[in-house]
């Protein structure tokens with residue numbers, strides 16, 4: 320049986336997200352894009368509303384609304400401000416990964432703080448200069464010392480690197496071949512030896528900082544190890560499965576918003592004495608985007624639903640991310656076309672939506688990597 324009616328918990332968090340987006344994000348989004356910075360105040364308000372722990376158990380400070388509610392809420396936020404939304408999705412991912420793999424004391428110490436915004440947000444530090452699509456090539460290293468670990472190396476492209484109070488950091492803990500020597504650690508962003516680098520100058524998402532993070536012999540206690548030694552790669556891949564649902568939802572939000580702006584404009588703008596919405600060329604662009612975004616929505620919901628049921632969802636999350644990000648970008652591009660010259664200016668939000676959505680085809684696994692994940696699953700099942 321298929322029922323797409325949101326339940327009470329889903330409705331509540333989606334309404335909270337929609338109202339927060341309209342009240343707090345919408346008036347700030349264009350300025351944040353122009354001036355950059357980091358949306359600390361908006362994220363503090365998001366924490367108060369439960370939006371930093373949407374799919375986190377209540378006893379750990381979350382609202383336990385589930386993975387479907389999470390996806391639906393992120394769509395609403397992504398429509399309005401991708402920058403704030405991406406910091407929020409990464410933080411949710413970090414809270415979920417600690418809730419799932421953390422020891423009792425790690426869960427009790429860190430997850431409520433992440434949900435409450437006490438860490439501002441959480442960060443996810445996997446990528447390096449020489450290890451993007453291939454994180455197994457990382458060189459950041461944690462060496463065993465008396466009573467704990469000493470961490471050294473450099474990460475790159477870390478979302479919220481300027482402000483996050485807690486990072487999950489992946490490091491090599493042995494020379495075991497491939498990905499078997501990688502472990503995950505919980506690292507305080509202000510610990511001695513942690514250096515936050517300068518934010519990258521990016522095409523879009525200007526209100527989300529993306530920085531290098533350097534670790535100069537950072538002393539970590541035994542309690543910093545997340546999961547078992549050598550289990551880090553598996554933890555990263557499982558976290559990214561869930562993260563990809565968030566990025567797909569963000570891309571979907573951008574595509575839906577762009578098509579709404581295009582629809583409104585097409586109904587208002589007249590050329591040759593008629594609203595341009597009367598022209599079939601324009602109608603087809605609106606129809607193609609609406610159809611593709613509906614298909615993306617179904618892929619996102621299916622992946623989220625499988626996750627919520629505790630069933631495998633790796634392939635479905637990759638399909639959702641691949642499709643929603645590629646077609647979300649196409650929807651933003653079409654919206655610019657519908658708006659003509661105005662679409663290319665800052666007077667309308669579609670150029671920002673296009674710049675912001677572009678990176679969803681790159682981070683948390685490029686589109687090419689999603690195709691690898693999907694095809695690997697197809698071939699494994701039928702080999």
Ligand SMILES: Cc1cc2nc3c(=O)[nH]c(=O)nc-3n(C[C@H](O)[C@H](O)[C@H](O)COP(=O)(O)OP(=O)(O)OC[C@H]3O[C@@H](n4cnc5c(N)ncnc54)[C@H](O)[C@@H]3O)c2cc1C
Nearest residue numbers: 443444445446451452476477478529681682683684685687
């Ligand atoms: C704004 C932004 C925020 C980010 N935030 C984070 C973060 O918070 N934490 C984090 O850890 N990382 C983060 N990243 C890093 C991101 O996940 C990587 O950029 C991404 O995984 C790609 O790695 P790369 O940039 O090194 O590209 P590369 O891996 O060098 O890829 C370059 C090209 O080669 C293709 N390619 C690579 N391998 C293959 C293959 N086997 N087959 C076919 N094609 C292939 C890729 O698809 C791509 O087109 C962020 C990146 C950006 C831009």
